[in-house]
Amino acid sequence: MKYIIVLGDGMADEPIDMLGGKTPLEYASTPTLDALAPQSEIALVHTIPDGMKPGSDTANLAVMGYNPRKYYSGRSPLEALSIGVDMKPTDIALRTNIVTLSEEEGVPFEQRTILDHSSGEISTEDAAVLIDAVKAEFENDTYRFYVGTSYRHLLIWDHGEVIELAQPHDHLGEVIAPYLPSDPVLRDMMIRSYDILNNHPINIERAKKGLNKANCLWFWGAGTRPALSSFEEKTGKSGVMISAVDLLKGIAVGAGMDVIEVEGSTGSLNTNYEGKAMAAVNALLNGKDFAYIHVEAPDEMGHQGNVDHKVQSIENLDSRVIRVVIDEMNKAGEDFRLLVMPDHPTPIRCRTHTSDSIPYLLYDSTKPVAGDCTLYNEAQAKATGKLIEHGYELIDRLLAE
Known part of the structure; x- marks a missing residue:
């Protein structure tokens, strides 16, 4: 059978x-x-x-x-297993979406709206280039980025903590201010990622083709090593x-x-x-x-x-x-x-x-x-x-x- x-x-x-x-x-x-x-x-x-x-x-x-x-210890640790990340006991994994935020002129970052949790189902190849761009700015011994599939990627936070983070697909069409991380480093990375990504050449081309930009990181699903x-x-x-x-x-x-x-x-x-x-x-x-x-x-x-x-x-x-x-x-x-x-x-x-x-x-x-x-x-x-x-x-x- x-x-x-x-x-x-x-x-x-x-x-x-x-x-x-x-x-x-x-x-x-x-x-x-x-x-x-x-x-x-x-x-x-x-x-x-x-x-x-x-x-x-x-x-x-x-x-x-x-x-x-x-058995559940968070979503991201399971994704870490799939891409071969060997988490240490002190590691916290966070799902890292590349999302589409609105880009109204003169509107503060916190008042932008989340338009698309998947950035138009961006290809893994294009997303990898964007992840490399933020890695160059943010990665260090404490924060390490890993490419996943399409819009779904991973951040490993050494000696981090499991904090409450909003799932982007739960808040489509909403202003993001109430859902930003309380942790100042994660919040700062999200804000700065918008500046890095919104006018990246890949996103300029996506906009020309009528596709949603992949213009911001969004962290969620924090968890510890699964067993x-x-x-x-x-x-x-x-x-x-x-x-x-x-x-x-x-x-x-x-x-x-x-x-x-x-x-x-x-x-x-x-x-x-x-x-x-x-x-x-x-x-x-x-x-x-x-x-x-x-x-x-x-x-x-x-x-x-x-x-x-x-x-x-x-x-x-x-x-x-x-x-x-x-x-x-x-x-x-x-x-x-x-x-x-x-x-x-x-x-x-x-x-x-x-x-x-x-x-x-x-x-x-x-x-x-x-x-x-x-x-x-x-x-x-x-x-x-x-x-x-x-x-x-x-x-x-x-x-x-």
């Missing part, structure tokens, strides 16, 4: 008027999921422990079977992670899983869906027991508030990932259990994560069940009245013999 999780990050949502009162998951054309639903277990699961922030970090830890209350237990020792299953996002790669590295890099895997709407699916299938057919396929696109489209693209990302997940995986596993004559789910909702309404319970679909190719639902979506999962309170227990249902 092989085990597969296909996770559509932020896929769950709320009913939307322009979709006729349906959620994007209800509205999207998903023939593969439609065929699976009547043969599958469908219900709700709560992935965010009460009192914890609804992040992809805590949620994906739970989906992988790690209790966030026990995850081995996934294989915990479950008895060898596993692989397929994701474009450093956070997920970091969780996998911390859990001792293999990370498979897929060419053209971007974390955006136009990612290599089929490449991710085939990477998982090939790993499973060549000896691995478990594959985790993470697709970031629904979450990014939720943050952007783009209804049409969120629907499209779900349709891509259905036809270009789930269908490919099922077809290839059936063609190979391999028995498998498949879990499809988001990690958390990212509603178009608020353009950020919420803590609401999310729907999951669990399918066993050897034992199709007469399920309670005819379709897979939030409403039908809720109508079952079934809820797994602790998200980290769901993987036991997937791996149950």
Whole structure:
């Protein structure tokens, strides 16, 4: 038996008027999921422990079977693992976004507005040049910068402290003054980074092309070195992670899983869906027991508030990932259990994560069940009245013999 999780990050949502009162998951054309639903277990699961922030970090830890209350030490340390940063016990890691701030003439820095948490999903190549520019000004023995992926980068602060920092995607369209760091050095680096980046040649060219400038650093997600237990020792299953996002790669590295890099895997709407699916299938057919396929696109489209693209990302997940995986596993004559789910909702309404319970679909190719639902979506999962309170227990249902 092989085990597969296909996770559509932020896929769950709320009913939307322009979709006729349906959620994007209800509205999207998903023939593969439609065929699976009547043969599958469908219900709700709560992935965010009460009192914890609804992040992809805590949620994906739970989906992988790690209790966030026990294992979570901050988002950035997990990302540090993914890019090979060996944190010392005295190190604090901080997620370092390159964001887009407004640039009104004569407006003080503190009164600027955060327009885009991802700088138009800037390429890693361009972002690396911008990170080099701020490194030249700020880096020393205490503060060290590391390039990540797209707009997502890393600062290591030696002998730092875990301080409360605002997530930029929670405050789109808002004046930044209330959300700037209380730490004077971090605050100063953010202010000075705007002066360095706003008129950098790369941003001048981006503006000419009608793209959002990547004109300011934004620090958040501070944390200490993580200590995850081995996934294989915990479950008895060898596993692989397929994701474009450093956070997920970091969780996998911390859990001792293999990370498979897929060419053209971007974390955006136009990612290599089929490449991710085939990477998982090939790993499973060549000896691995478990594959985790993470697709970031629904979450990014939720943050952007783009209804049409969120629907499209779900349709891509259905036809270009789930269908490919099922077809290839059936063609190979391999028995498998498949879990499809988001990690958390990212509603178009608020353009950020919420803590609401999310729907999951669990399918066993050897034992199709007469399920309670005819379709897979939030409403039908809720109508079952079934809820797994602790998200980290769901993987036991997937791996149950």
